[in-house]
Each structure stands twice: as C-alpha cells, then as structure tokens.
Amino acid sequence: MSTTTSDLQSIAEKVGAGKRLSYEDGVRLYESPDIHTIGELANMVRERLHGRTTYYNINLHINYTNYCVLRCQFCSFYKPYSKSDDQNGGYELTVDQIVERAQHAYHQGATEVHIVGGLHPKLPFNYYVDMCRCIRQACPKLHIKAFTAIEIIHFTRISKPRLSIQQVLERLRDAGLGSLPGGGAEIFDDRVHDQVFKSKVGHEGWFDVHRTAHQLGIFSNATMLYGHIEKPTERISHLIKLREHQDESLAKGNAHFNCVVPLPFIPQGSELAHLPGPTGMDDLRTLAIVRLMLDNVAHLKAFWIMQSPKLAQVSLNWGVDDFDGTVVYYDITKGHGQSTTHQELSSDRIKRLIIEAGGVPVERDTLYQRVVRDESDRQKNLQWGGEFNRH
Ligand code: V47
Numbered sequence: 001m002s003t004t005t006s007d008l009q010s011i012a013e014k015v016g017a018g019k020r021l022s023y024e025d026g027v028r029l030y031e032s033p034d035i036h037t038i039g040e041l042a043n044m045v046r047e048r049l050h051g052r053t054t055y056y057n058i059n060l061h062i063n064y065t066n067y068c069v070l071r072c073q074f075c076s077f078y079k080p081y082s083k084s085d086d087q088n089g090g091y092e093l094t095v096d097q098i099v100e101r102a103q104h105a106y107h108q109g110a111t112e113v114h115i116v117g118g119l120h121p122k123l124p125f126n127y128y129v130d131m132c133r134c135i136r137q138a139c140p141k142l143h144i145k146a147f148t149a150i151e152i153i154h155f156t157r158i159s160k161p162r163l164s165i166q167q168v169l170e171r172l173r174d175a176g177l178g179s180l181p182g183g184g185a186e187i188f189d190d191r192v193h194d195q196v197f198k199s200k201v202g203h204e205g206w207f208d209v210h211r212t213a214h215q216l217g218i219f220s221n222a223t224m225l226y227g228h229i230e231k232p233t234e235r236i237s238h239l240i241k242l243r244e245h246q247d248e249s250l251a252k253g254n255a256h257f258n259c260v261v262p263l264p265f266i267p268q269g270s271e272l273a274h275l276p277g278p279t280g281m282d283d284l285r286t287l288a289i290v291r292l293m294l295d296n297v298a299h300l301k302a303f304w305i306m307q308s309p310k311l312a313q314v315s316l317n318w319g320v321d322d323f324d325g326t327v328v329y330y331d332i333t334k335g336h337g338q339s340t341t342h343q344e345l346s347s348d349r350i351k352r353l354i355i356e357a358g359g360v361p362v363e364r365d366t367l368y369q370r371v372v373r374d375e376s377d378r379q380k381n382l383q384w385g386g387e388f389n390r391h
Contacts, residue, residue, distance in 0.1 A: 008037050011292075015041045018048075020295055026236035029289045035281060042288035042319030049298065050321045054359035055368065056350045059112040059325035060105035063332060064131070065092035068118025069154075072197040074186075074228055076269030077332045081121045092120060095127065099134045105328070106139035109373070111365045112325065113139075115146035116183055116332075125159040125168075129175045136176030143366040144176050148184035149209035153201050165212045173218060179366055180213050182221030182261050187230045188238045196229055196272070207245055214254040219367060222257045222297070226286055227265040227278030235286070239293040246296045258368060259299035259322060262290050264306050266333040283307050284318045291319025299368065305330050305343055309353060316357040322364075323350055 011025050021029075029038055067090050068078035079090035102113045113135065132144055147155075155168045163171070186192070188203035210220050222242050226235055242260065249256035264278045264286075278286070287307075291300050301322040302312035312323060328344045345353075347363070354361040363371040 007032055008034055008041070012037065012041060015045060015292060018295075021293055023236055023240055026239065026289060026293050027233055029292065030232035030236070030285070035285060038285060038288045038292075039318045042291040043317050045291050045295075046300070046319045046321055052358060052360045053362050054316055054321055054323060054354045054357070055299065055362055055364040056323040056347070056354065057112055057325040057364050057366065057371075058108075058110045058347055059114055060101065060110050060328050061330050062093070062098055062101055062113060062115045063330070064098055064115060064117040065120045065123070066090055066118050066331060067092060067120045069121050070119055070150075070197070070199050072186075072200060073271040074196055074225065074265055075332075076266075076273075078118050092123065095130050095134055098131055099138050102135045102142060103138045106142045110142065110326070111371055112143045112145055114181055115144065116148055116151065116181060119151065119154040123158075125155050125163070125171075128155060129171055132172055132175035132177050143178040145179045145181050145366050146177055147172070148181060149206040150184035150200060152180070152209045153205050165209055166216065169209075169213055169216055169218060173216065177218070179218055179258075180210065180220035182223035182257070182259070185223045185238075185242075186225045187234055188241045189230065189234045192228075192230045192234060203241065207241075210245065210257070211249070214249040214256055215252075217255045219255045219258050221259045221261055221301075223261045223263050224290070225263045225265055227282060228267075228272055228275055235289075236293065239290060243294055243296060246294070250296060257297050258366075259301050260290055260294050260297045261301045261303055261324075262286050263303060266306060268333075280311055283311055284315060287315045287320055288318045304345065306333060309345060309349075313353040313357050316354065316359050323354060326350070 008028070011021060011028065014021060014025070032038065066077050066079050067081045070078065072078070079088050082088055082090055105113060128147070132146065135142065135144055152165060152168055156163055156165055159168065185206055186197055193202055213220050224235065224238050242257070246257050264283050267273045267275050267277045287300065287302060299322045300320050301324055302315045302320045303324050304312035305327055307315065312320070326345055326347060329341050330343045331341045351361040365371055
C-alpha cells in the first residue's frame with residue numbers, strides 16, 4: 001500500500017486497527033491528493049466486512065406520482081398538481097396499476113418493490129395504506145420497501161384525524177410495509193437546506209421518522225445527495241450525524257440502517273442544471289469516504305442508475321459491496337442523454353459486472369438474506385421492460 005509516503009499515514013493506521021475516524025480525518029480524506037490510498041483503505045474495510053461478496057437484488061422501482069407540493073431545486077421529477085393528468089407531464093398511478101406492476105415483477109422473480117413518490121396534495125392517507133395492503137394480498141412474499149421519511153411526515157399531515165409518525169408507520173406496517181428506503185436525507189445542513197430544499201422538513205424530521213421506525217423494528221436505509229452546492233465539510237457532518245444515529249439504534253438493540261446509499265446529484269432538467277454535478281473521481285472518493293466514516297453501517301450501495309453501471313462496477317473495489325438491483329423503471333432521474341424512464345439491468349448483466357470486478361455475486365433480499373432459487377426460477381428471464389403503458 002502506498003500509505004508510507006502518504007499524507008494519510010495516521011488515517012491508514014486507524015483504519016488498519018479498526019479505529020473510528022474523526023470529523024478532521026474525514027475532511028482530510030476530501031483534501032488529500034492521494035486518491036488511490038483512499039480507495040485501497042475503503043477496499044480493505046469492505047473486504048474485512050464482506051470479503052469479495054457483492055450483493056444485488058431483483059427489484060422493481062415504482063414512482064406512484066410526480067405531483068409534489070415541494071419545489072426542491074435539485075429535483076427534475078416533480079410537477080405542480082393539475083387535475084388532468086398529462087397536461088404538464090404530471091401523473092398519478094391508481095392502486096390497481098401499482099398492484100399490477102408489483103404482481104408482474106413478483107411473478108418474474110422480484111423479491112422487492114421500492115415505492116416512492118412526490119408529496120401529492122390530494123391523495124388521502126388511505127391510498128397509501130391500500131397500496132401496501134393490496135400488494136401484500138396479491139404478492140404475499142414481496143418485500144415492500146416504501147416511502148421516504150419526507151413522505152411519512154406528509155402522511156402525518158394529511159391523515160384525518162391527524163396521526164403521529166408512530167401511528168402512520170404502524171398503520172403502514174400492519175398493511176404490509178416492510179422497510180423504509182433512505183431517500184429525502186439530502187444534506188443535513190441548515191445552509192444547504194435553506195438554499196436548495198427550503199420547503200422540505202429539516203433533518204430533525206428525517207431522523208424522527210427513522211428513529212421511530214427503528215424503535216418499531218422497521219429497518220431502513222440512509223442516503224446523502226452530494227455534488228450540488230454542499231461543501232466537503234458538510235458531507236462529513238452529514239455522515240457523522242448518520243453514524244451517531246446508528247450508534248443510538250444499535251445501542252438500544254433496535255432495528256437500524258442496513259445500508260447507506262450516496263446519491264450523486266444529476267443536474268439535468270433541475271433548477272440547478274447550471275451546476276456540473278460530481279465527476280467520476282468525486283463519486284469514487286465519496287463512496288470510499290462513506291465506507292471509511294460509517295464504520296457502523298454494514299452495507300454501502302452504489303445506485304447504478306445514478307453513478308452509471310460502469311462506475312458502480314469500478315466502485316466495487318472502492319468500498320462498495322452492494323449494486324442495488326434490476327430497478328426496471330426509474331422516473332426520478334434519467335441516464336445521461338436519455339428520455340426514457342425504462343432503466344433496467346438484467347440479473348445476468350449485474351452478475352457479469354460484479355464478476356469482472358473480482359466480486360462474488362450474491363442475490364439478497366431487502367434485509368440482506370441470501371436468496372436461494374430453484375431451477376424453475378433460474379429459467380425465468382428476469383427482464384420485463386416495456387410491458388407497461390408508460391407516460
Ligand atoms: O429522495 C432527487 C434524490 C432520492 C435527484 O434506500 C436526486 O436503497 C440525484 O433515495 N440527482 C430517491 N438524486 C432515491 C433514493 C434511493 C435510491 C436507491 C436506493 C435507495 C435505498 C434509495 O433521490 C430522493 C432525492 O434525495 N434525488 N433528485 C437528482 N437530480
């Protein structure tokens with residue numbers, strides 16, 4: 001390892017000894033020109049935790065509406081509400097449409113459906129409860145990972161009579177919700193919040209939802225949206241807040257964050273389209289730093305939809321052990337120069353990317369249990385794009 005001559009010697013020693021890195025260490029990792037050592041250290045931690053095992057899953061993302069009461073500057077997905085669909089590119093799916101998609105994916109071998117959407121001004125709380133209940137009835141073993149913390153808070157506001165975060169989560173869990181995705185975290189910093197996503201609930205709200213979920217035994221993920229107006233110091237503070245929260249959940253023996261998902265900002269189509277977004281080296285450095293700073297979260301995911309399949313593949317040697325899944329349709333961000341929301345990798349392609357990166361592909365379910373498939377499953381072509389009538 002090149003660390004003997006590196007400015008990162010003391011950090012390398014801490015990582016070698018399994019000691020926790022400080023805020024100052026994190027900032028130094030962002031300032032250091034020694035990018036290769038950072039990658040090697042993150043890979044060392046990754047191999048200590050998981051060897052070369054690399055996780056992926058067979059999943060389907062469903063974005064049930066793009067109508068949103070918020071106007072976050074980084075978001076190119078939201079549309080102001082209009083009563084008639086399609087006037088301005090806005091849409092909302094019915095519960096039946098959602099169930100049909102989930103059911104189709106389930107019969108093709110999906111183990112997870114990942115459902116998030118905008119904060120719709122009109123849909124009642126029952127819509128979300130029905131969504132979970134009807135998916136659960138139609139697909140008894142499909143894990144429903146749904147609703148960011150921001151949506152959960154929205155549900156507390158629209159429920160009649162008004163429910164607490166705990167009551168909302170309990171109703172959804174009883175209807176079939178399995179876990180929470182990590183979205184909506186952005187950057188936990190008041191300066192960044194006030195500039196870029198002012199109308200969104202602050203970070204205390206995000207943590208309240210995840211704390212309550214963890215107390216109820218509901219596992220969740222965490223994200224960090226990077227590469228817009230935030231500074232490296234603000235990224236490190238964000239990671240330390242996540243680490244402190246995870247310490248709390250683990251100390252109480254509660255459910256906790258399974259996985260952290262750094263999301264590179266994609267400027268295209270957003271109000272911040274004049275910004276360049278992160279480069280590939282920033283992506284790799286950030287993924288590696290997240291691995292090094294978050295010593296108490298087991299898994300680090302590259303979301304290939306945003307990092308791109310090729311960079312996500314490279315990142316498997318930079319601390320990442322999870323490739324997310326087949327995804328199929330993704331409406332929130334589109335690939336560079338793409339107009340379609342059909343964004344899919346077959347499980348065979350994912351496995352090939354992992355193997356070529358020196359990884360051992362392991363299909364997991366949402367809670368990181370290995371999925372064992374029989375021959376009839378293996379014969380299914382886990383590729384189903386183009387089946388739905390898309391907007
Ligand atoms: O909440 C919005 C972010 C999130 C942009 O938990 C953007 O396993 C980049 O949270 N550029 C949704 N990001 C995605 C998400 C996620 C994805 C994959 C796996 C998991 C998981 C969670 O995407 C939003 C927001 O933070 N986002 N706009 C954009 N222009």
